[in-house]
Amino acid sequence: EAQVTQNPRYLITVTGKKLTVTCSQNMNHEYMSWYRQDPGLGLRQIYYSMNVEVTDKGDVPEGYKVSRKEKRNFPLILESPSPNQTSLYFCASSSTSGGGRNEQFFGPGTRLTVL
C-alpha cells in the first residue's frame, strides 16, 4: 500500500530535550516536505527536499533541522525544543515539487507537546 508513515504519532517532551520525528514514504517520490498545523493558521511549510541531499527552508524553519540521506526518509529534528513548537506536524511527499496535478500524499501526523 502506497503510504507516508510518521513516528511517533504522539510525543510529550520537555524543553531542550532533542527529538527526532521520522518520516518514510514507499512511493519513490523525489519531493518531501514537513508542515506544521496550528489552529487558524492552516499548514505552514517548515522544510522541503527536492531529492536526496537537497533540502531547503520553508516558511517557518527556525528551530528545526532536516536531512535527506535516502530517498525514502526525511526526518525532522528539533535540537532544543521549546513550547512554541507544540503543534501537529505532517510529512508529505509527491513525485515532483508538488505542482501541477501531482498530488501530495500526507502522513497521519505527529502531535507534539513541549512542556
Next chain:
Amino acid sequence: GEDVEQSLFLSVREGDSSVINCTYTDSSSTYLYWYKQEPGAGLQLLTYIFSNMDMKQDQRLTVLLNKKDKHLSLRIADTQTGDSAIYFCAGWYSSASKIIFGSGTRLSIRP
C-alpha cells in the same frame, strides 16, 4: 506575497448543499486544490482545477473558479455526516515553487 484565505467554520443541515469559499492573492497560481482532513488524519486531495478552467464537476463536488476575482469555491451537494471534516484550499505558485495552504474551513453537519 502569496496568501490564501478561507472562513474558519461552516455549519449545514444534512442533505443541504455546502459551499466553501476561498480567495487567493497571487494570480500566477496555475493549479488550485481542495484537500480534506478528517479527524485524526492527514490531508487527502479531494479535487483540483487548472487555472484555465472555470468549473469542474466530480460526482457530488463542484469546483468554481473566478480568476478575475481570485475566488475559488467548493460545493458539496447532498451533504452527509461523512463530509464532516476540515477543508483546505491550496494553490500552486510556480514563482515560489510551492503550495500555499489556506487556514482550513471546518464543516459541521446538523441533523
